[in-house]
Amino acid sequence: MSTLKVYNSLTRQKETFEPLVNGHVGMYVCGPTVSGESHMGHARPFITFDIVYRYLMHLGYKVRYVRNITDAGHFEEEGREAEDKISKKATIEKLEPMELVQKYTNLYHWAMSQFNNLPPSIEPTATGHIVEQIGMIETIIADGYAYEVNGSVYFDVEKYNTDFAPKGQPYGMLSGRVLEDMLETTRDLDNQEEKRNKADFALWKNAPPEHIMRWKSPWGEGFPGWHIECSAMSTKYLGDQFDIHGGGMDLQFPHHECEIAQSTVCNHKTPARYWLHNNMITVNGKKMGKSYGNQISLTQMFTGNHPILEQAYAPMTIRFFILQTHYRSTLDFGNEALKAAEKGLKRLWEAYELSQKIELTAVQSADAALDATVRKLLATFDEYMNDDFNTAKVLASMFELVPVINGIKDKHIAADALSAETWQLLQKQLKLFVEDIFGLKSELAGGDGKLDGVVQLLITIRLDAKTKKDYVTSDKIRNELATLGIQLKDERDGGTSYSVN
RNA sequence: GGUCCUGUGGCCGAGUGGCUAGGCAGAGCUCUGCAAAAGCUUCUACAGCGGUUCGAAUCCGCUCGGGACCUCCA
Numbered sequence: 001m002s003t004l005k006v007y008n009s010l011t012r013q014k015e016t017f018e019p020l021v022n023g024h025v026g027m028y029v030c031g032p033t034v035s036g037e038s039h040m041g042h043a044r045p046f047i048t049f050d051i052v053y054r055y056l057m058h059l060g061y062k063v064r065y066v067r068n069i070t071d072a073g074h075f076e077e078e079g080r081e082a083e084d085k086i087s088k089k090a091t092i093e094k095l096e097p098m099e100l101v102q103k104y105t106n107l108y109h110w111a112m113s114q115f116n117n118l119p120p121s122i123e124p125t126a127t128g129h130i131v132e133q134i135g136m137i138e139t140i141i142a143d144g145y146a147y148e149v150n151g152s153v154y155f156d157v158e159k160y161n162t163d164f165a166p167k168g169q170p171y172g173m174l175s176g177r178v179l180e181d182m183l184e185t186t187r188d189l190d191n192q193e194e195k196r197n198k199a200d201f202a203l204w205k206n207a208p209p210e211h212i213m214r215w216k217s218p219w220g221e222g223f224p225g226w227h228i229e230c231s232a233m234s235t236k237y238l239g240d241q242f243d244i245h246g247g248g249m250d251l252q253f254p255h256h257e258c259e260i261a262q263s264t265v266c267n268h269k270t271p272a273r274y275w276l277h278n279n280m281i282t283v284n285g286k287k288m289g290k291s292y293g294n295q296i297s298l299t300q301m302f303t304g305n306h307p308i309l310e311q312a313y314a315p316m317t318i319r320f321f322i323l324q325t326h327y328r329s330t331l332d333f334g335n336e337a338l339k340a341a342e343k344g345l346k347r348l349w350e351a352y353e354l355s356q357k358i359e360l361t362a363v364q365s366a367d368a369a370l371d372a373t374v375r376k377l378l379a380t381f382d383e384y385m386n387d388d389f390n391t392a393k394v395l396a397s398m399f400e401l402v403p404v405i406n407g408i409k410d411k412h413i414a415a416d417a418l419s420a421e422t423w424q425l426l427q428k429q430l431k432l433f434v435e436d437i438f439g440l441k442s443e444l445a446g447g448d449g450k451l452d453g454v455v456q457l458l459i460t461i462r463l464d465a466k467t468k469k470d471y472v473t474s475d476k477i478r479n480e481l482a483t484l485g486i487q488l489k490d491e492r493d494g495g496t497s498y499s500v501n
Numbered sequence: 502g503g504u505c506c507u508g509u510g511g512c513c514g515a516g517u518g519g520c521u522a523g524g525c526a527g528a529g530c531u532c533u534g535c536a537a538a539a540g541c542u543u544c545u546a547c548a549g550c551g552g553u554u555c556g557a558a559u560c561c562g563c564u565c566g567g568g569a570c571c572u573c574c575a
Contacts, residue, residue: 030575031575032575033574038575039575041575042574042575044575046575073573175504175571177504177571181503181504182503182504226573247575248574249506250570250574250575251575252569253571254570254572255574277575278575279506280568280575285567285568287568287569288575289573289575290573290574291572292574324513324514325513325514329514329515330568330569331514334512334513336511336512336513337524337525338513340512340514340524340525341524341525342525343524343526344523345524347524347538348524392515392523393515395523396514396515396522396523396524397523399522399524400522403539406538406539409539412539412541466534471535475534475535478537482537487537488537488538489536489537489539490536490538491538491539492532492539497538499538
């Protein structure tokens with residue numbers, strides 16, 4: 001079997017994946033900032049790296065998957081009045097950061113479970129690691145790569161670059177930036193005058209009086225800079241150097257670049273060996289993001305409650321939609337594309353369920369060509385996944401198996417066309433990839449069997465009516481069920497199956 | 502302005518120089534009491550112009566278009 005190759009942003013090429021410690025993989029993925037609700041764009045990395053996580057485990061690795069929750073920093077709820085922060089108000093009336101954080105963390109966890117994403121091994125919070133962050137900043141200062149100004153601490157990018165560029169670790173190595181170029185183009189920011197250099201970034205920020213989240217530090221009351229939490233927590237749980245660092249492409253610079261600089265100073269190593277970045281989801285060609293105001297939150301997706309949504313889209317539809325594209329390509333959002341995904345998933349899922357029910361018994365296949373084709377298609381699953389997690393190609397192979405499965409059901413294809421051995425391989429491989437690795441699941445809620453019992457009863461009644469050629473009754477049953485979203489299908493063998501939309 | 506990515510058929514998308522994914526939509530047929538589903542068949546592609554090559558969607562150059570990052574952002 002082929003070996004796993006991943007595209008490493010750091011080297012800009014596909015590389016064979018080799019973990020640092022045999023049999024173990026450490027993976028860090030940048031998680032959400034819980035000051036607002038997650039949107040479609042956020043769903044992408046979490047689904048992408050859920051697949052990576054699942055696939056690595058399938059390959060037999062023991063994976064420690066760390067995904068942080070950013071709950072510290074400059075906190076305000078989106079759209080909330082600034083006066084909430086004013087200290088004159090009663091405590092209960094004021095914005096309580098932890099309440100906000102709790103609310104959106106809960107929502108986020110709920111959305112992740114809707115998507116059937118496995119929980120990470122460790123989900124550390126920034127607020128829970130202030131001590132580690134301060135410790136790291138102290139080390140950086142002690143080593144001379146950071147300086148304090150008015151209670152804030154900044155990372156000295158130029159000094160870092162001067163010292164580490166000769167070692168082959170220049171600042172900008174991940175995003176392909178050259179420091180000299182950046183010094184001229186960086187725009188003005190708050191407190192820019194405090195920095196020695198425009199490219200310097202904050203490790204610790206002094207908290208102005210009205211700032212609601214604040215901690216004591218050697219430099220006064222303040223809060224950690226944007227990048228330090230990931231360095232502190234990845235080091236703590238994965239070590240000085242670990243295997244995979246993941247996140248959205250928009251984090252490559254400056255976030256991951258700064259992470260590399262901080263960690264390299266403290267640990268003397270480039271923190272992660274493989275940097276994996278997923279591309280963006282776009283709306284009408286524009287990235288879905290805060291800056292563009294074109295976000296569609298996950299609850300809006302699930303309910304269809306948004307002006308540009310023509311209908312609600314189920315979590316599995318969205319998951320499938322995302323899997324249909326390679327993670328490093330942009331994915332354009334649109335109702336037509338989502339509807340296509342919805343129908344495609346339904347077709348795939350129904351064929352998959354069928355495949356698990358049908359049993360074939362032929363000792364030898366009567367159609368050697370078809371048998372070989374099926375085996376070849378099944379083998380591509382692993383091959384394509386090993387090629388930088390190409391879920392799109394795996395799905396294409398699966399769809400090529402759908403006519404075979406349906407053909408056997410409809411008896412267009414003889415029951416002995418495939419050998420029992422091939423069929424069992426198909427059942428096993430489909431189960432493994434559809435459910436275990438792609439994490440797809442039936443949209444049918446509950447499954448307590450009551451609905452099935454009721455539908456089966458109606459099917460029996462309808463069959464009686466049909467036998468008596470009482471088509472008025474039989475069509476009424478079928479039509480009424482259809483309006484409820486239950487579709488009856490008369491099979492060739494005289495039986496009736498149904499599917500729920 | 503700097504760095505980088507990208508332009509595939511009605512829509513979404515995969516594509517390692519030759520064997521032209523896949524899904525959705527459209528058309529026809531089969532099956533069916535009628536439907537639906539399913540099956541079979543079918544249609545439409547590689548932004549433009551040059552170049553390299555026996556051969557290019559795939560490599561190179563130019564033009565035009567789109568986008569990302571450089572500021573919070575998945």
